[in-house]
Each structure stands twice: as structure tokens, then as C-alpha cells.
Amino acid sequence: MTRQHAHTASGLRPWLGLAVILGPVLLVSMDGSILFLAMPQISRALSPTADQALWILDVYGFAVGSLLVVFGSIGDRYGRLRLLMIGATVFGLGSAGAAFAPNPELLIVCRALTGVAGATLLPSALAVLSELFPDARRRAQAIGVFAAAFAAGFAIGPIVGGALLGRFWWGSVFLISLPVIAVFLLFAPVLLREVRATGTGRVDPLSVAASAGGLLLTIYGIKHLAADGMSALPIATMVLGVTMLTFFALRQRHLEIPLIDFSLFRDRVFTIAIITGLLPLAAWSATAYLTAIHLQSVLNLSVLHAALLALPGAAVLTVACVVTPTVVDRIGKRAALIICHFSIAAGLLLLLPTTATGGIGWYVASTAIAGVGYGISFSVVADTAVGAVPAERAGSAGAIAETSNEIGNALGIAVLGSLAALLFRLQGPDLAPTLDETLQLRSLAPAAAQNARTAFVTGLHVVAVVTSLLHAALGTAALHWLTGSTSDEPGSGATRTGP
Secondary structure (H helix, E strand, O other): OOOHHHHHHHHHHHHHHHHHHHHHHHHHHHHOOOOOOOHHHHHHHHOOOOOHHHHHHEEEEEEEHHHHHHHHHHHHHHHHHHHHHHHHHHHHHHHHHOOOOOHHHHHHHHHHHHHHHHHHHHHHHEEEEEEEOHHHHHHHHOOOOHHHHHHHHHHHHHHHHHHHHOOOOHHHHHHHHHHHHHHHHHHHHHHHHOOOOOOOOOOOOOHHHHHHHHHHHHHHHHHHHHHOOOOOOHHHHHHHHHHHHHHHHHHHHOOOOOOOOHHHHHOOHHHHHHHHHHHHHHHHHHHHHHHHHHHHHOOOOOOHHHHOOHHHHHHHHHHHHHHHHHHHHHHHHHHHHHHHOOOOHHHHOOOOOOOOOOHHHHHHHHHHHHHHHHHHHHHHHHHHHHHOOOOHHHHHHHHHHHHHHHHHHHHHHHHHHHHEEEEEEEOOOOOOOOOHHHHHOOOOOOHHHHHHHHHHHHHHHHHHHHHHHHHHHHHHHHHHOOOHHHHHHOOOOOOOOOO
């Protein structure tokens, strides 16, 4: 009886450990989207400029994305559980600071701090999960649950935010992190073990500075070009950022232990999967942000009503993410990636019938159909990355996968959001930089208000078409490029155990 009890306890421990890990995973992904519905209230309370509003939304994603690979390598070298504990603590502190920020500047700083903390959590959580489940099949199941939680966090972020905003002030969307962090800090030391890579080395500071600085400078230049038009400063900033990113990529080829192992991209399935981690998140975050404004500021729906309309798409996305490992085992990764991109492309086009006076049904249908592809993208990316490398490099490989997700999320708002802002500036009444600011102007003529709403919808439509075409192109690439790939065969399993 004692031996059987011990066996049962040892079999239960990995799943309890997974449950504990999922808390921070949900928080990190939710924080990437929870402000979509909160921005109108934040704009009224703190009066940020158009540029500050974009930074409030996407500085978190840029902080996470630019540092994920760095902290993945640090966790491999110095201990993943230790990094998880430190990151969770800092995440809680940053969330509390954001909730009570008295001005846009402090809110941006606190969002950046939680982004830095989030970058410590994701790759280490995925690596600790790999240690909890040494069996390949159970590990694939656990990664599927992990990916589903990550996807669900992005999907339910606006819904949770909407529910809170219906009863509390805007800062409440940050305070929900605190009890989850407290539970994690209490149980993680009991259920999780410290894990380090067998071979260690120091983190290259030049690579850290080049990757983080290059990304931020490039996006800063793009955003200012869209908001202010052509000028020397944003162009120079963007060129400097691209130069730093090029330097970073070239330097990795000469490091014994690079921050990103670019040799992994020789695998065609891996390459398509990582791109699949970036592009769908860019499309999802941009359209989720823009449609949230469309529902509230154009169609004048309440924040709770807008949140409820997002439920069908969130449910489809989460279910698709959970069942994807089983489906991939039957039809292969190639077929799954093709379905992923063409379903997203079709779903995005369903946003085109939306207008300045209606289109709610089209919005719900769009999120449901595209949700199938979004769910596949989350699951395939996480499993492919971890299965492509030895266990001791799981943190770094997981970081590549999560980096593609987070960079995609941030790029969607920064680049595609800037495209929508540019179109609004060119076609709108040119009275204020954003729709919300325009509608809040005193003595705004009804014709000007209608012009502003129509210009915003035009921007939403252009973003939908651009992202749909990109997904159709990537689906076509998967159709042709992955033909005959050995790792794509049905029944080969969703996880590989070697390089």
C-alpha cells in the first residue's frame, strides 16, 4: 500500500506542478491583451498622447519579446526555478504599480517592468515543464495544455478586462495578477525542482544589447513614421535598429553558446512553425485591438457587451489549441500548418462587411473561423520548438517559440496599429491623432464624427486585408515548401526528442 501510494503521489506531482506553472503563463499572455478594452477608460483617466497610448499597449510585448531569449539562456545556466521565483515577484510588483499609476509615464514604466518579469517566466516555465514530463508522449500532452493556457490567456484577456471594467476602475485589470502570483510563490518550491543545463557559459552582453536595443529602435522608428510622417529622426532610428539586429544575427554565428541557435532554422517545418508563431499573433493582436475600439467607440457598445462578443472566438481558439496535438499526430504538421493559415486568412476577410453602423455578426463569425488557425499556431509552435532540441537546451528553444509569439503580439499593435493610425490621419477629419481623441472634442460636428468613424473602419479593413494576404502566402508556402518533409508524416508524433 505504501509503495502504491508513493507511485500515485509521484504520478500526481507532475500534473500538480503543471497546474502551478499555468498560473504565471496565463498572466503573461493575458497582460498582452487585457488592455484592449481598457484603453478608452485609461485615455479618459490619464489623457495619454497617441504615442503614449501605443506604448502603454505594446511596451509590455516588446520587453517580453526582446528579453525572452536572454532569460531563456540565463535560466539554462543559472537555474530555471530560481528565475521563475524572481520573475513572479517582480511581475507582482510591476502589476501593483501599474494599477495605481497616476500618469501615462509611470504606467509605461510599470508595463515595461512587468514585461521584463514576463520574459523570465515563459521560457523557464516551459523548460521546467519538460523536466516534469520526461516521457515524450506525456510531455506532448503537457505542452498542449501549456500552449492552450497561453492561447487562452491572450483570448480571455479582453474578456476578463471587460468584466472587471464593468464594475471597477481601470487599475483592476492589473490587480488580478496578485493572488495568482501569491499562490505560485507558495506552491512552486514544493512541487517544482531546480533545473540547470549541464554545460554553462556566460551570457554575451553585446548580444543582449543588440537584440533588445535593435528591436525597440526599429519599432520606435516605424511608429513615428506612421504617426508623424516622413522625417529624418524616425528614419535614422529605424536604420540604426535594423543595423543592430543584423549585428546580433551575425554575432550569434561566432558564439559557442548563442542566444538564438539559428541552425534550428535549417529544419523547414521548424522555420514555418516559428513564423507561424509570429504572424498569427500579429494579426490577432492588431485586429483584437482595432475591433475593440470599433465595438466601443464606433458602435457605442458597453465594455461588457464587447467582452461577451469575444467569447465565441476565445472558446474556438482554446479548443483548437487543446485538440491540435491529437490532430497533428493523425494528419501531420504540414496539413495542420496549411489549415492554420488559410482559416485565419478566411476569418480575417469576414471583417470587411463591418461598417461604421454595424457588423457585429460578421465580427463574431470572423473571430470564430480565425480562432481555429490561431489555436493551431499556438500548439504547433510550442511543441515543435521544444521537440527540436535536447532537453538541456529546452529553455533556449522554448524562448524562440515564445519570442515569436510575443514579438508577433507587439508587432501587430505597433506596425499594423500604426498602419491603421496612418490611414486615420490621411482619411479622417484631421482634428486629433486618434478616434477616441477626435470623438471627445467639444463642439464636434456630426459630419466630422461620422467621417472619423468611417476613416477608422477603413483602417480596420486595410489591416484585415493585409494580414489575410500574408497568411494566404504563408499557407501557400507551407503547401509547397513542406512537401515530402519527414517530420511531417502522420503518426510520427508531435514531439521529437533529438536535434
